[in-house]
Amino acid sequence: MAEPLLCDVAIVGAGIAGSALALALSGHGLSIVVIEAQPHDSAALPSGLALEDFDPRVVALNPRSQALLAQWGAWQGVADYRSCAYRHMTVWDADGTGAIDFDCSDVGATALGHIVENRALVRSLGSQLQTCADIRMLAPERLQACSRDVAGAVLLELESGRQLRAGLAVAADGANSRVRELLDFRTREWDYGHHAIVATVQVEHDHGATAWQRFLPTGPLAFLPLPGTDGAHYCSLVWSIDSAQVEGLMALAGPEFCSVLERAFEQRLGRVLDCSRRHCFPLRQRHALDYVQPGAALVADAAHTIHPLAGQGINLGLQDVAVLAEELLRARQRGEVPGSLAVLKRYQRRRKGENLTMMLAMEGFKRLFEQPALPLRWLRNAGMRGVDRARPLKQRLMQQAMGVVDRE
Numbered sequence: 001m002a003e004p005l006l007c008d009v010a011i012v013g014a015g016i017a018g019s020a021l022a023l024a025l026s027g028h029g030l031s032i033v034v035i036e037a038q039p040h041d042s043a044a045l046p047s048g049l050a051l052e053d054f055d056p057r058v059v060a061l062n063p064r065s066q067a068l069l070a071q072w073g074a075w076q077g078v079a080d081y082r083s084c085a086y087r088h089m090t091v092w093d094a095d096g097t098g099a100i101d102f103d104c105s106d107v108g109a110t111a112l113g114h115i116v117e118n119r120a121l122v123r124s125l126g127s128q129l130q131t132c133a134d135i136r137m138l139a140p141e142r143l144q145a146c147s148r149d150v151a152g153a154v155l156l157e158l159e160s161g162r163q164l165r166a167g168l169a170v171a172a173d174g175a176n177s178r179v180r181e182l183l184d185f186r187t188r189e190w191d192y193g194h195h196a197i198v199a200t201v202q203v204e205h206d207h208g209a210t211a212w213q214r215f216l217p218t219g220p221l222a223f224l225p226l227p228g229t230d231g232a233h234y235c236s237l238v239w240s241i242d243s244a245q246v247e248g249l250m251a252l253a254g255p256e257f258c259s260v261l262e263r264a265f266e267q268r269l270g271r272v273l274d275c276s277r278r279h280c281f282p283l284r285q286r287h288a289l290d291y292v293q294p295g296a297a298l299v300a301d302a303a304h305t306i307h308p309l310a311g312q313g314i315n316l317g318l319q320d321v322a323v324l325a326e327e328l329l330r331a332r333q334r335g336e337v338p339g340s341l342a343v344l345k346r347y348q349r350r351r352k353g354e355n356l357t358m359m360l361a362m363e364g365f366k367r368l369f370e371q372p373a374l375p376l377r378w379l380r381n382a383g384m385r386g387v388d389r390a391r392p393l394k395q396r397l398m399q400q401a402m403g404v405v406d407r408e
């Protein structure tokens with residue numbers, strides 16, 4: 001059998017988090033290998049602005065994440081393709097008069113964030129990876145086994161028969177992480193009882209660079225702004241709905257679904273004129289009890305998944321990447337090995353608390369807005385109105401969501 005390929009860092013997964021981590025580590029004397037199960041997609045991204053030209057999967061990048069992507073050389077590719085800045089956010093309760101409006105001008109910013117198509121961000125990151133001589137991409141390659149040798153290095157066996165020996169293995173392979181499973185990282189998890197329906201919709205009126213979210217008793221409904229033309233206005237739909245109702249909604253014909261959606265959204269943007277193919281997936285809360293082991297670390301969805309109601313999953317994941325890269329590069333300057341547990345625990349200490357706080361907050365919001373009891377409905381509506389009037393509190397909430405408040 002051939003000798004294993006040696007590297008300092010092996011990253012499993014070339015999605016957003018894995019590619020971003022490779023770029024963050026590049027140029028500092030480390031040998032980096034990225035392992036990706038899917039083949040490289042070289043097809044051109046759609047240039048049109050018709051309904052089916054949009055990726056139904058989008059991410060809401062806050063300014064902090066955008067700055068990181070710019071630092072790693074990946075934002076320009078997204079900007080050259082397309083994205084949609086949102087400057088305003090409107091959130092309201094379906095059961096009452098509670099509402100909150102956020103505007104970027106309240107914190108002296110030009111935007112609260114950007115809505116970006118998932119494939120555009122992945123493509124931009126991938127293109128940047130190809131310019132880095134110290135990053136080796138293995139794709140398509142699937143991980144078959146993962147273990148440690150007597151020296152503490154991680155051995156990765158691929159389905160092709162190829163082997164790697166890495167000082168550090170990073171799981172960036174998503175919510176159903178194979179690395180996490182093979183290395184027996186324990187998790188705490190439960191079903192939210194929700195499914196998410198995602199699609200692109202064409203609406204009658206311009207979205208006004210606003211992210212809209214209505215809290216229904218069955219789950220939050222979001223319309224996120226997308227680029228359009230003078231005669232066509234588009235939004236990305238993210239409808240988190242009680243699992244018992246999702247099958248019926250997915251079975252509706254397009255016009256019927258648009259009519260139901262119109263009513264659920266109170267026609268805030270007029271009629272829902274059309275809808276792309278709908279996609280549906282279950283929502284599950286998951287949090288690894290530990291993010292690290294000797295020679296191994298979890299980042300982004302491999303470490304934690306949260307409810308999409310605030311769109312913070314991608315931003316938490318990119319912060320994981322930034323902090324892990326920072327700790328690894330600091331360790332290299334000190335002569336420490338990347339897989340050292342002491343080094344990796346510094347990453348865990350800096351990230352676990354913030355991630356857990358956000359996860360608990362999202363769970364609390366979800367449960368609060370599901371409560372039908374009149375006193376709780378009154379309380380949450382009064383609370384929303386109070387927050388909307390409390391300018392300093394609103395500013396603080398916006399700064400935190402934008403990532404411009406240091407929470408370490």
